[in-house]
Amino acid sequence: MAAPTVNVDVIKRQLEDNLSQFGFEIYPLKVGWYNSVLPPTMHLAHPDDTLALVLLSTPAMFEQTFLPFMEDSGCCQKLSDPIDQCVKHRVSSAVSECFPGQEVDVSYDYEMLPSRKPKFLAQTAAHVSGATFYYQQTNVSDQPWAEKKMFGVCVHPKFGGWFAIRALLVFGGVTVGPELEQPLPPDCVPSRVGRIQLLEEFNYRWQDWKYRDIVPPVDTYSQKQRDYFSARPAERFALLKTWGFTLKDNDQPDESSDTQSQVQGHG
Structure with a gap:
C-alpha cells in the first residue's frame, strides 16, 4: 500500500499554531x-x-518558553541541560497534541548516535528547507585561508545569527507530493567580502557574537539571554540560582551535554 500523501500546509499550520507563540x-x-x-x-x-x-x-x-519552563519545573525534575530539556518538553507536548497516533521521529540538535555522529546535521537541514543559508568555506572564491579548515555557519534572513536550530521532525510513512518544491535559502551575505567577514568572525571571534549581526536583525537576544548563553554550561547552574530558580546540586548541567553551546546551533 502506498504511503498517504498529505497537505503540507495543514501539518505546518497545526504545529505553528501550537509552537509559534x-x-x-x-x-x-x-x-x-x-x-x-x-x-x-x-x-x-x-x-x-x-x-x-x-x-x-x-x-x-528564551523569555516565552525557557524562563516559564524553569518556573514550572525548578527542582521537580532532574535536568541535564536546562535548554535541551525545555525544548524537548515543549516539542514533545506539541507533537502529542497535534499528531496523536502519528509516527513522528524527533531528533534534537544535541543528540548523538552510538558512533558519536550527530543524529542529524542541523545546519544542512535548515539550508535545504530554505529556512537559512548555510555559508561554508566552499562558498568563498579565492579563499584567503590556504589549507585552513573554516567551520560554516547559518544566517537567518530576519534574525541574522540570533537564532538556533533545535530539532528535526520526520513523519514516518507520510509522503509529500510534487506540490512541495524545494525553495532556495535566502542569500543574505552575497558578497565575497561579506562571506569572508562572516566566516572569520564566526571561527576566530565567535565569543563576541558580532557574526550574528552580519545582517541587520529584526530582534536579538535580551541581555539576560546573552548572559545565560555566554556562561559555560557548568556556570549556568549558578546563574539560574541567582535568578531565583531552585535546582538540586546534582542537577547541574553537564558540560558534555551542551554540544553546540559554544557555536551557533545551540545558543
Whole structure:
C-alpha cells in the first residue's frame, strides 16, 4: 500500500499554531533534499518523499518558553541541560497534541548516535528547507585561508545569527507530493567580502557574537539571554540560582551535554 500523501500546509499550520507563540519557527522539507547533499553514512533512513520539518528557535523563545519552563519545573525534575530539556518538553507536548497516533521521529540538535555522529546535521537541514543559508568555506572564491579548515555557519534572513536550530521532525510513512518544491535559502551575505567577514568572525571571534549581526536583525537576544548563553554550561547552574530558580546540586548541567553551546546551533 502506498504511503498517504498529505497537505503540507495543514501539518505546518497545526504545529505553528501550537509552537509559534513559544518562539519557534517551522520549515517543511523532503527527506530526499537532505539526503541528496550528504554521504550515505549520514542519510536519514526514510524514503526521499517522506515529510520532515525543521524547527528553529527565535530570540523570543528564551523569555516565552525557557524562563516559564524553569518556573514550572525548578527542582521537580532532574535536568541535564536546562535548554535541551525545555525544548524537548515543549516539542514533545506539541507533537502529542497535534499528531496523536502519528509516527513522528524527533531528533534534537544535541543528540548523538552510538558512533558519536550527530543524529542529524542541523545546519544542512535548515539550508535545504530554505529556512537559512548555510555559508561554508566552499562558498568563498579565492579563499584567503590556504589549507585552513573554516567551520560554516547559518544566517537567518530576519534574525541574522540570533537564532538556533533545535530539532528535526520526520513523519514516518507520510509522503509529500510534487506540490512541495524545494525553495532556495535566502542569500543574505552575497558578497565575497561579506562571506569572508562572516566566516572569520564566526571561527576566530565567535565569543563576541558580532557574526550574528552580519545582517541587520529584526530582534536579538535580551541581555539576560546573552548572559545565560555566554556562561559555560557548568556556570549556568549558578546563574539560574541567582535568578531565583531552585535546582538540586546534582542537577547541574553537564558540560558534555551542551554540544553546540559554544557555536551557533545551540545558543
